[in-house]
Amino acid sequence: MTWADLLFLLPEIVLSIGGCLLLLAPVIGGRNNGVAAKWSMLLLLVATAAAIYVAAGAGIPSLALGTLFVADPFAVFFKLLFVVVIAMITLLSAEFLEDGRYSAWEYYSLMAFALCGMMFMASGTHLISIYVGLELLSLASYILAGYYKNETRSTEAAMKYFVLGATSSGILLYGMSLIYGACGSLHLEAISQAVATMAGNQALIIGVMLLGAGLCFKVAAVPFHVWTPDVYTGAPTPVTAFLSTASKVAAFAIFARIFYMGLHSLEPDWNSIIATVAALSMIVGNLAAVTQTNVKRMLAYSSIAHAGYALLGVLAMSEIGLQGVLIYMLVYAFANIGTWAMVMLLRRREYAGENVDDFDGLHKSAPLYAFAMVVFLLSLGGIPPTAGFIGKYYLFAAAISAGYAWLAVIAVLMSAVSMFYYFRLVVAMYLKDGAAADVIPSRQVRFIVIVCLIATLTLGILPERMIRGAARSIAPIVNLASR
C-alpha cells in the first residue's frame, strides 16, 4: 500500500466514508430531514465524480493492488455512468422519502454502498474483487427492495429477491471454484492464459456454465428471470428504477469484462448457450410483456428482453460488439430512468399510477410529459431519431458480422413486437380520454424527465461523441482479447 494506491482507490474511499457519514448524520439532529439527506447524497456523488477524474490519472498502482483492480477507460466509463444514474435515482427517491415514514439517511447510505460495490465490479480484474463488489451491491439491493416495510408487497419482493439472489450467488461461486481448480488462479488474465491451453476441459466448461448462470440471474436473462416481474412490481418505484438500470448495467459490465478478458478463447464452448439465452430472453420477455396490463410488470418483462439484446454484444466477441454493449447501456439507462420517472409521476399513493389506464388522456393534461414518454418508448423500441436506435444498430450489426444472422432476425422481429406494447401506452395517452390522470409533477421528477428527454434525443441525433467515447473505453479490453 502506497500513497499512489490510495489515490487510485480514491472514488471508492470517498464513497465509503461518505456512506458512513450519511449514517452518522442523523445523530446531530434532523432525523426526518429528507431534504438534507438528498442534498448530502448529491454532494457525495459530486465528490465521487471528481475523485473518479483524479483517480483516472493516478498511474499504475503497486503490485498487490494492481492485480485486483484496474482503472482503465472501461472502468471509468462505467463508474461515471453509475454516478449519473445514482444521482438521477437520488432525485427520484426524494419524493417518497420526504414524507418521513421511511428513513432517508439509511436509504441514501445504502445507495452509496451499492454504488461503491458497482464501482468495485467495474474495475475488478480478479474474480474476488468482482465477487465482493457484486455482493455489496446485492446485499444493499435486497434491503432497498424491501424498504417499504409497511407494504406487504415490498417485503415479499425483498424475500423473493433475496432467496433467488442468494441461490444464484451460490451457483456463481461453485462455478468460480471449478474455474479455480482448472486454471489455478482467478485473475482474469491468468484465466485467459490458462484457458487458451485447455479447450475441452469439462470441469472448466461446467464451471463457466455455472458462472454464466449466476451472471444471467444478475442481468435477469431467461431462464433465470422469474424474480424480475415480482421484484420490480413490489419494490418501491425508485428502487425498481435502480434495479432495472444501475444494477443491470453493473452486471453487464462484469459480464462483458469476464467474457472478453477471461474466457474469450473458450468461445466455441459457450457461444451456443449464450445465443440460446439471448434468443429466449428476447422472445419470452417481449411476448410476456404484451399480455401485461400493469405498467411496472410490462417494463419488467421489457427489461428481460433488453438483457437479451445486450447479450448479443457479449456473444459477438468483437470490437463492435463490446462497443455496442457500452452504447446500449448508456442509452438504455437514460430511456429507462425516464420511463420510470413517468411511472412515478402518475403515482397517487405508494403504488398507484402503474396501470396502463392511468396513462389515459395524459396528452391533454400534460402534453410535455406525454411527448417525453413517447420519446422514451421509441428509444426503448429502437426507432431512429432516438438514441435507442444507435444502440440496437451496433448490437445487431455485431451479431450479423459474428455470424449470428438468425439472432439478429429474432431481435428485429421482437423489437417490432415490443413496439406493439409500447404503443399501447401511446394510444392510452393520446387517443383515450382518461379521468384526467392527476399529474403531480414534483420539481425533481420534472427535472429528471427533462434531462432524460434531452439526453435521449441528443445522443440519438448527435451520436458521434458517444461512439468515439465507447470506442476509446473498450480499447484496453479489446487489445487484450485479440492478443
Added chain:
Amino acid sequence: MTDPLMLTGVSLALFVIVGAIAVASSILVVSMRNPVHSALFLLLTFLCVAILFVSMGAEFVGAVQVLVYAGGIMVLFLFVVMLINVKALPKEKVFTATSMMGVLMGVLLFIILAIILASGTWAPAVNAPENLRTAVVVKTTPVVDAGGATIQTETVTRDVVGNAEAVGMALYRDYLVPFEVASLFLLVAMVGAIVIGKRELDASEEEAIPEFIAKKVSDEDRLKEVTGA
C-alpha cells in the same frame, strides 16, 4: 511430514466416517419438516465440514468455520426459527409434482458433476501439494551502501510457516482491499437488518413515556401504599 492425519488408514477412516455423517445430515437438513431439526442437522454438517478442513491442512479455516458458521450463523438461524412460531406455520406439502422435479434435477446435477469431477483434471500445482503453509514473507533490512547511506532493501522469500500465519500474510497483503470491502458489506448487513427488522412504531407509541417513569411515585407514597397506612 509426520502429520498423523497423513497415515493412510487413519485419514481414510476419518474421511469416510466424517463424509458419511456430513452427507447423511445434509440429506436430513433438506428433508426434515420442522425447521428446528433442519437447523440442528445443518449444525452437524458444518462441524463435519470443519473437521474435513482441518484434515486437509487448513486448520485456521476449520477454526473459523466452527466460530462463524456453527457459532454465529447457526445461532442466528435458531433464534429466528424460535422467534417465528414454527408450530403455527401451515404444513408443507411434500411429494408434489414440482418437488419431484426438484429431486430429479438435483440428482441429475449430481451425476453430471460427479462424472466430470471424478476424472479430475486441474491446473499444475504451484507448490508441493498439501502445502497450505507457505507464505510470501517480505523482510525489510537496512543495508549501508558504499556511500555510507542507509537504504532499505526488501527480500521476498517463501517461508514455510503455520497455516494461520500464511493466511494472515495473504489476507493483509494481497487481499487487503477485498478485506476492507468485506467490512463494508458487513456494515450494510447490520444497517439493513436493523432497517428491515425493526418494527415501525407509531408516532404516539414512540412518544409515549413508560408508565413507571411517567408516574413518579415518591418513596413516602410507596411506603404508605405498602404499609396500607
Added chain:
Amino acid sequence: MIPTSWFLILGAILFSLGVLGVLTRRNGITIFMSIELMVNAVNLTFIAYARELGSLHGLMWVFFIMAVAAAEAAVGLAIFIALYRHRETIDVDEANLMHW
C-alpha cells in the same frame, strides 16, 4: 493422502443436495439453510483445490465467502421476520400477493 477428487465429489453431493433443497422446499428458512449447504460445498471445493495446487489463494476465498454468508444470514433473516410480521407465514408459495 486422500485423493482430491474424493473431496470434490463430496462437495458435489452437498451442492446438489442444496440445489435439491432449494427446488423442493417451500419454507423460506429451510430454503435458506439449503443455500448455506451449497455455500459450504463451495468452501469444501475451494479448499480441496487449494490443497491440490498448494496455493493459498483458494483458501482466501473461503474467508470472503464466510463473511458474505454471515452478512446474507443477517439480512435474509431480518427479511423473513418482516415478512412473518405481515403474513404470519414464511412459505414462499403462500407469499403470493404477486403471482410467480
